[in-house]
Amino acid sequence: MTKAIVGIIGGSGIYDLPGLSDVREEHVTTPWGEPSDALRFGRLGNTEAVFLPRHGRGHRLSPSGINYRANIDVLKRVGVTDIISLSACGSYRAELYPGMFVLIDQFVDRTHLRASSFFGNGCVAHVSLAHPVAPRLAARLADAAEEAGVAYQKGGTYICMEGPQFSSRAESLTYKSLGYDVVGMTAMPEVKLAREAEISYATVAMVTDYDCWHEEHDVVDVASVIKVMHANSANAQKIVASLLQNFPAEHEPCPIGSDRALDHAIMTAPAVRDPELVKKLGAVAGRVLGAGG
Structure with missing residues (x-):
């Protein structure tokens, strides 16, 4: 069995994780570039945790400027087995009011500027995101x-x-009519990369506003979002604290195979794999490629 280490990726308004003991910080480099910030290691109860602020402390990084590959690689590199993603979002449903949390189970990707895979020419892989x-x-x-x-x-x-x-407003009404629940700017490609890295992943979407579809509410702006984020941050910390206090010591095998997603995903024959790309994939895919980290 593998020792469980929980990675917490903090979204907007969550730039630290209070309550950890034995805290230390470390800058860890990756072949994909620099992650958003230094990693903050600690424990709560008997559970080891690693915290990474997605936007960097002080919110330096825009959603499109985050190095998602470096963030996931660095968490894999330090042994993280399970990732909890905390993400601010807008709501498309009246019952999902500001301050409520949604435990997401499906995603739709409408991004277009971001590197969304560790793999590519020279080592092709296709993982399931069903x-x-x-x-x-x-x-x-x-x-x-x-x-x-x-x-x-x-x-x-x-x-x-x-x-x-x-x-x-046209986008907001369209996405609402399609039956989506919330909208955000950071879940993708994070979800895809975590699956490629064989890390079990779950998202807590923290509602800050009603986007702009709701005629009885003001349109979303930064001031209104920040006001709700403070309360959301406190509740997110409560959930994380409860989760870590009760987390199993060993990583629980994932029933859908998220922690073995690469078992049958690599398409490229060993003889024609790009050695430089294989080397970069050492932490992420070394289990199946036999590459050093």
Whole structure:
């Protein structure tokens, strides 16, 4: 069995994770470039955790400027087995009000400027994203939300737009009519890369606004988002604390195989693989490629 180490990726408004003991920080480099910030290592109870602020402390990085490949690679490199993604979002449903959390189980990608795979020419791979969220991890998040007394919905679809602008009203009404639940700017390609890295992944989408479809509410702006983010941040910390306190010591094998996603994914024959790309894939795919990290 593999020791469980939980990675927490903090979204807008969550630039630290208080409550950890034995805290240390470390800058870890990757062959994909620099991650968003230094890693913050610690533990809560008996669970080891690694925290990474997605936008960097002080919110330096825009959604399109985040090095998602470096962020996922660095978490894999330090042994993270499970990732909890905390992400601010807008809501397309009246019942998903600002301050409510959604435990996402599906995603739609509408980004177009971001490197979305570790693989490519010289080493081609195709992983399944039919079920992008690890179900046991999502169930543990639901239990943690219950224990923390935080209002949440289990299940929902997150559409990821490029940004950094908020939606037009036509976009908002279109996505609402398609049955999506929330909109954000950072879940993709993070979800895809975590699957390629064989890390179990789950998202807590924290509603900050109603986007701009809701005629009875003001259009979304930064000031209104920040106001709700403060309360959301406190509730997110409660959920994470509950999750870590009750997390198993060993990584639970994922019933949908998210932690073995590369078993049958590599298409390129060993004889024609690009050695430079294989070397870069050392941390992410060394289990199946036999590459050094």
